[in-house]
Amino acid sequence: MIDVIRVSGGYGRKDVLQDISFAVKPGEFLGILGPNGSGKTTLLKMLSGSITPRSGEVLLECRSVGSYQTKELARKVAALPQKTEQAFSFTVEETVQFGRYAYQSGLFRQLTGEDHDIVKRVMKQTDILRFAKKSIHELSGGEQQRVYVAQALAQEPRYLLLDEPTSFLDLSFQKSLLDLMKQETVASKLAVIGVFHDVNIASLYCDRLLLLKDGKAEVLDRPEAALSADRIKRVYHTDITALDHPQRANPQFTIKAKTIPEKAEPLFLKERIEQYLPRGITFSADRPLRVLSSEEGFAWRRKLVFDSGNNSGWPQDMSTVEQETLFIQHDCKLADCHIVSESNDLCIIGMKDAKGRFIIWVVVGGCLHDGQFVKVISATAKAAAQHRVFCSDVLIASTHSGRLPDQSILLTQIQDQTAACVKALKN
Numbered sequence: 001m002i003d004v005i006r007v008s009g010g011y012g013r014k015d016v017l018q019d020i021s022f023a024v025k026p027g028e029f030l031g032i033l034g035p036n037g038s039g040k041t042t043l044l045k046m047l048s049g050s051i052t053p054r055s056g057e058v059l060l061e062c063r064s065v066g067s068y069q070t071k072e073l074a075r076k077v078a079a080l081p082q083k084t085e086q087a088f089s090f091t092v093e094e095t096v097q098f099g100r101y102a103y104q105s106g107l108f109r110q111l112t113g114e115d116h117d118i119v120k121r122v123m124k125q126t127d128i129l130r131f132a133k134k135s136i137h138e139l140s141g142g143e144q145q146r147v148y149v150a151q152a153l154a155q156e157p158r159y160l161l162l163d164e165p166t167s168f169l170d171l172s173f174q175k176s177l178l179d180l181m182k183q184e185t186v187a188s189k190l191a192v193i194g195v196f197h198d199v200n201i202a203s204l205y206c207d208r209l210l211l212l213k214d215g216k217a218e219v220l221d222r223p224e225a226a227l228s229a230d231r232i233k234r235v236y237h238t239d240i241t242a243l244d245h246p247q248r249a250n251p252q253f254t255i256k257a258k259t260i261p262e263k264a265e266p267l268f269l270k271e272r273i274e275q276y277l278p279r280g281i282t283f284s285a286d287r288p289l290r291v292l293s294s295e296e297g298f299a300w301r302r303k304l305v306f307d308s309g310n311n312s313g314w315p316q317d318m319s320t321v322e323q324e325t326l327f328i329q330h331d332c333k334l335a336d337c338h339i340v341s342e343s344n345d346l347c348i349i350g351m352k353d354a355k356g357r358f359i360i361w362v363v364v365g366g367c368l369h370d371g372q373f374v375k376v377i378s379a380t381a382k383a384a385a386q387h388r389v390f391c392s393d394v395l396i397a398s399t400h401s402g403r404l405p406d407q408s409i410l411l412t413q414i415q416d417q418t419a420a421c422v423k424a425l426k427n
Helices: 040-048 070-074 092-103 113-125 141-154 171-187 199-205 229-236 370-386 407-426
Strands: 002-011 014-024 029-033 055-060 077-080 159-163 191-195 208-213 216-221 240-243 252-255 273-276 280-293 297-307 325-329 334-340 346-353 358-364 391-398
Touching: 002 040, 014 040, 014 055, 014 208, 014 216, 029 040, 029 171, 029 199, 040 077, 040 159, 040 191, 070 077, 070 092, 077 141, 092 113, 092 141, 113 141, 141 171, 159 171, 171 191, 171 199, 199 252, 208 229, 216 229, 229 240, 280 325, 280 334, 280 346, 280 358, 297 358, 297 391, 334 407, 346 407, 358 370, 358 407, 370 391, 370 407
Parallel strands: 029 191, 029 208, 077 159, 159 191, 297 325, 358 391
Antiparallel strands: 002 014, 002 055, 208 216, 240 252, 273 280, 280 297, 280 391, 334 346, 346 358
């Protein structure tokens, strides 16, 4: 176990870190987050023993990290820095073999058969075996990063310290590397402590997160408890939006890009709606709409197509349009369609099929958060129910830009216009 006990210190007389305490057990993946200058790399250097705290103590298996001899420490702790420079042009295989230095003895320090097996295994794990005889200088930055990860794993450490481990790596290897780290924490009880800039990746892979702000611990907890939109905004001083991951409880975030005002035509011009009864109806927008539908859940689309035919009118090559168009197929022809649009902020499109089932589309010009989408569906269904009509399908679309509409006013407008639409379709 690594125990960090009330550690303070940094470089010279300046304390970069102040009163930091935590413990990391075997088999745990701890992520360290924080803005630039918050002390993340300094803390990692204290854990590796390269910086001595001014006060407090770092214990490695009940001994001070500073009390270990170099080779003795290397058998327990491996560190992967942000950037590794290699002056000599060793091959990839030779570079990975340096990870076995702590296990070699004697004047000539020959590699054993076991050493060769371990080197080959970690090179396979990190997908660099094909580069074995190449010079390290012939590789790209991302490929070199893989080599140094393999070198660290070749030490067979109990504790692995990673400083921005996914730097220079493409998306595929970011995932494969972190999958490997996570797998090793389970299979080999390896304790991994990693510094991350990417909050989303840290949230997905780490068991706990230590969030630093101005050299102090802001929070230390599980990702779902440690990360919130308000906390991220406060620590990083930037506007973000919290997102729900589709498969995990781990929180995710996206930055809010500055919106540059553009001149745009009103969203709900008549020519944007095309009826071709009894087949269907289309709605086209000059900007992406965030859509919630029973067909795809949440998605971004510029065009909505409702078709009750046999797809004969749809494009032959769907791949050219499917990313911008939501196609909804129905098993019955449309008997009628009615549109209510009293302003440029709201449009209700009501459809009734030959079996008497109602389909309602609600298109809002404005920004809706996820909870409001659900409330809009409820308001729409409620308005239809007041006229004893059951909606077989409700679709909500929003420009997701501009102002956030007043919720009570919006829901009242939706109920009133939906009611008017349903009443017209019933008559």
